[in-house]
Every structure is written in structure tokens, then in C-alpha cells.
Amino acid sequence: MTEDITPTPEGTPGDPTTPSSEIEQTQQLQAPARGSRETLDLVDTRTGMFGSSGTGDTSGYGGLVREIVVAAPSERPYGGWFDEVVDVLAELLDEPSVDGAAATGYGTAIEKIVVDRGELTIFVVRDHLVEVCQNLRDDQDLRFEMSLGVSGVHYPHETGRELHAVYHLTSITHGRRLRLEVAVPDADPHIPSTVAVYPTNDWHERETWDFFGIVFDGHPALARIEMPDDWPGHPQRKDYPLGGIPVEYKGATVPPADQRRSYN
């Protein structure tokens, strides 16, 4: 199962000065798998059942291995208006631009479509994010004229795609909602800024930079927003500790939340 997972960039470290080479490589590797169920986002692999291992686990489930996979690509038909939106978007991306430049191509810009729990998620290749946003906002059949912000997610075990930025778009005209998701490697956390298309994303991108360290290229003033300007690190990353001290109460000591027994 593991060999079907999105390949790791191990042995082919992308040159940080030319991040496009790495992207091309990723696209190449993913190209044949597009639309099929082969590119899965493996988030974690867990053993056991109760978060403990070794002699602590007396449940008999110690040998259990579970792979946590999110966002398996969906097959057509996506259902409802989802097909229509994806079709229109594909048409727009496939047609050459007015100034005669070659078309981006739907296959180049879109990684995969995920329909889960009645919600549409479009995974976009970062280089084409702004173009996709522009099309989604401006085309009369799409008209996702309002962005409800950006949120980041850190998947430390998803090698080569650790940092995700998620954009929540709303079409007031058509009463629709969809989600754009962009995944970038931790080693090269750059995503083009969407502030030119959705000015509201200004503070949201600053927040995502602040909490996750995703650099939004072209943002007018990408400064920290919640944390102090000289704060080291990005607090919402999974490897950033929660902090806290043990609290004594009536003789017993309660450990801080991140050191308590946890169940996975």
C-alpha cells in the first residue's frame, strides 16, 4: 500500500533556488495517477490502539497497524453542481489566454478533486493558484466572489506535502461553497499570495504565515499578526510544543495537556 502513496522527494531534493524543478517532478509523478485512487495523502501510520506501546498495552491490539489517509481523490460524477463547476473551471483553464499565451491546462493546474461529506475540495498546484482563484471569482458561471479566509494545516508525516493552505470560497450569486487546498513541502513553503484577487485574504495569509510559516509570495506586507514580531517559530505546527506546567491540586499533580495520556 505504501508504494502507492505520493512519492517522497528523498534522493531528489528540490533545489530551493529553483522550486519549479521540484514541482515539475511532483507533477510528473502524479500525472498518470490523476483521477485514479492512487495518490493518497497519508497523514500518519499508527500502531496499537490506545496510544501506548510495549508492556503498557495489555489490550492485545499492540500489533494493529492503521494508516491514516485523508482526501482520497473522488471519481466522477461528483454530484450536484460540483461537476458543473469543475467542468467550467477546466474549460477556462484549457483555453488560451487573450494575449496568445499557451493555456495552463486543467491537468497542470489541478491535482485532484475530492468530494467528501457533501463538500467539494479542489487541490491546486501552487503555481496556478492565483489563476484558478481569478477564474473562480470572475467567470459568470462560477462567481465565487467572496473568500472566507485561509487556514493552514500541518501534516508532518505527509512527506513532501507537509504544509497545506486551505481557502474557503463562497459564491453569493449561486449560493455555493467550495474549498481550495494547496500542499507545499516544508523545505520550500512558498505559495503565491491571493491578495490581488481576494483582498480579504490579507490578514488571513498573515495569520497562516504566523502560525505555520507558509510564505505567501507577493503579499503586500507579510508580517506576523497574532504573535509578537520577534517570536521564534510557528506555533500551530505539530512539532511546536503546547507548553504548560504541571499543576498541583490537593496533593496530586496534573501534568500539562500535551503530556497527559492520550488516545489516538
Add this chain to the structure above:
Amino acid sequence: MAATPHATPGLSHGATQDVPSFEATGGDWSEIAEEAARLGEERIVVNMGPQHPSTHGVLRLMLEIDGETVTEARCGIGYLHTGIEKNMEFRTWTQGVTFCTRMDYLAPIFQETAYCLAVEKLLGITDDIPERASVIRVLMMELNRISSHLVCLGTGGNELGATTIMILAFTAREEILKVFEMITGLRMNHAYVRPGGVAQDIPPGALDTIRETLVTVRHYLRQLEDLMLANPIFKGRMVGVGHLNLAACTALGITGPVLRSAGLPYDVRKTDPYCGYETYDFDIPTSTDADAYSRVVLRVEECYQSMRIVEQATDRLQAMGQRGSSPVMVADKKIAWPAQLAIGTDGMGNSLDHIREIMGTSMEALIHHFKLVTEGFRVPAGQAWQTVEHPRGEQGVHVVSDGGTKPYRVHFRDPSFNNLQAMSLMCEGGQLADVVVAVASLDPVLGGVDR
């Protein structure tokens, strides 16, 4: 890759030490005025806040002023950041409610409901939520909307020096908080809405109290209207101030009363109903004036609309019968706690009868309860997005699960956070005194902004 990229290099001490600066903390301003006159500099940068009585909490405004005109305005936020989203990743799905309720402390029920609706979407039990629980949620949210709008109107008045408005609004809000205390045990930070339903049914006599409260609140609201809406001083400060048109609102993602004051009747309760809002009869008031005054009028009007919904909700609860006659928690025993909690004499607590019963008669039930409370339930991996109509706009919750007993990531799109971005656009080019009015018309709550 170079070292961690920093977008804004810090200013060195040398770069700022030659800039003349004054520190004013009230008192005698004549010395400062003399010093400013001596320097002959008309353009000064004023730092307003974060400890300023008219900034709704710890909001810092950096204003570049030329005489009385604001030429540039920027916000500084983050003074109330407490890492609630990060904390939620270390607690069970149910415990998460106790954290998100503290974000926007004036509208706790909305955070709770939005979060629970998102978790229920992930669990796939949206359709299984008992109707009584949904009606109670609607009832609580609409009461909360009134109490939140009352604070907005009251503090907005207070910031203009009208303390009577503030006293009246807070007195009216207190009536609603009493209802909250009776139903949830707490005036604020309720943690009342839980994934799967609500923590407990409304107590006996609650419906009568709510009806009486509505009469009182309506009485106070009429007084507020009389004080504000035709008051020439109030109108002189409010009309035409803080203008933000529809194009600016959509571009900046502004929602709630500010967007509706620009003429668009966008309300999530109508466009994307949740908790059965489509079955209630209410209107979305709008205006086309797009100024601070119209937002006050809209908030008052929304309070009346919320009262209509509360009346319908109480009637439905009445029709459903007495307390305990229909469930307020989803039937799935893997999610719902086996105990139907009841309020003790201390305001919160468990039913002693229930404890006696499960401890004395059923060991399995005890184990099940223990596991469910300490370990929590598992939520299938995936992500969900849920929005609700918050008093300040559209509130979004992005919840990600990795299949565990704790949220993998929870993000709240707080309307105050987003709406504060409009501050620059509303204030630049206007008078310094109008900044206070413009910010008050956005009604930011810094607990929600900073989370």
C-alpha cells in the same frame, strides 16, 4: 534556502531614536501641544491603544494624522492571543467546546454551535440530531444575538460619552444572561452545546422565564431606540461616518450587519440554513446608507427579528412537551454520554440518581461512561467547513480530523478578525474623532479577533 525568512526586518534602535515622540496618558496636554507647535510638524503618528477605553478591548490603532484628519490608519492586534486553536488539538472533541466558547466572549453560543455542527458533519450525524436539541440551539443563539447586539449598542454609545445608553443596554443584557445562567449554569463561557446535541435539557419553568424576559428586554430596547435613533447628537456623530460600500464589503469579505448596511441581504441563516432555520419566520433587515448610523438601526432591528425567532422556538419547545419528554442528545451511544446531566444546587453538576444507578447496577455502563468521558469518541478522518451567522458576520469553522479522539486542527474564521481589515478603508481621510465611531460600528470583539 536561507534562514527562516522574515517578511518585515525589525527597525534598529538607531533608526527610531531621532524621531521625536511624546507620551500622553491623559492629564495636561498643553505641554505636548507647545512642544508640537515648537517642532512645527503637522503630521504626527498617534498610537491609540491597546489600553484605550474606546477600542473595545485590547485593539491598537496606529493613526497618522495631519491636523484632525486621519491620513493613514492601521490596526495592531494579537494582544489577546491565547492559542485556543492549538489547545483544542490536545483535548477531546467534546472538551473542545469549553475552549471555543471563550473566543468571542460576547457570543459564546455561536462558536459552540458552529464547532459542534462541523464535528457532526465529520461524524455524519447531522440528520440524527434530535429536533429538540436544534430548537434549543436556535433559541440560545438568538438570545445570544440580542445580548451581543446590546453590548455593541451600549459600548458604542459609551464611547461617544453617552453612558445612559450603556447602562440601559447592559441592564437589558443582564436579563438575558440570567436566562443563560438558568439554562446552562453560567452567564458566559457556557460549554452548553455539545457534539450530538446540547449538554442538558432546559430546566422546568425556563420557557415562562424566557417569555417574561422578552417582555423586559423589549421594554429596554424601546427605551434604547428612543435614546438613540432620533437623537440629533447621536445622529450627528453617526450619519455618514464609517462609510463602506458593497464592493468594498465583498472585496474585504465583510459580512454581518456591516454588509447588510451596504444593501446586500446576505445572511447564512437564509442562504445556507443550519439547525432548521429555514423553518422559522423572520426577516433580514437591510439598509443602503452603508454608514455607522444605519448599522445601529440594523442591529436594533435584528434584535426584534431575533425575538420573533425566540418566540417561535419557545412555542415549539412548549409543543414538544415537558422536560425530558424528548431527547436533546443524539441516540448513538458511542457519542452521547450515558448520563443525562442535571443541574445541581451549585449550578452545575451531575444527577446523583444517575450516578447511584450506574454505579450500583451496571458495571458495563460505568466503564462505558468512563471511557467516553476520558478517552472520548473517534471522528472519521477528513475535513469539514461549517459557517453560522454570528452577530458580527459569517463565522466559519474548519475542522480537520485524523480519525483520532482529538481534533487534528480547528480553525475559526472569526468575523471580527476579518471585519477589522475594513478599519483603514473606513477611517482614512476622515476625522480623528470618527475613528472611534467607525470601529464601534464594526463591533470587533478582541477575544474573537485574537483567539
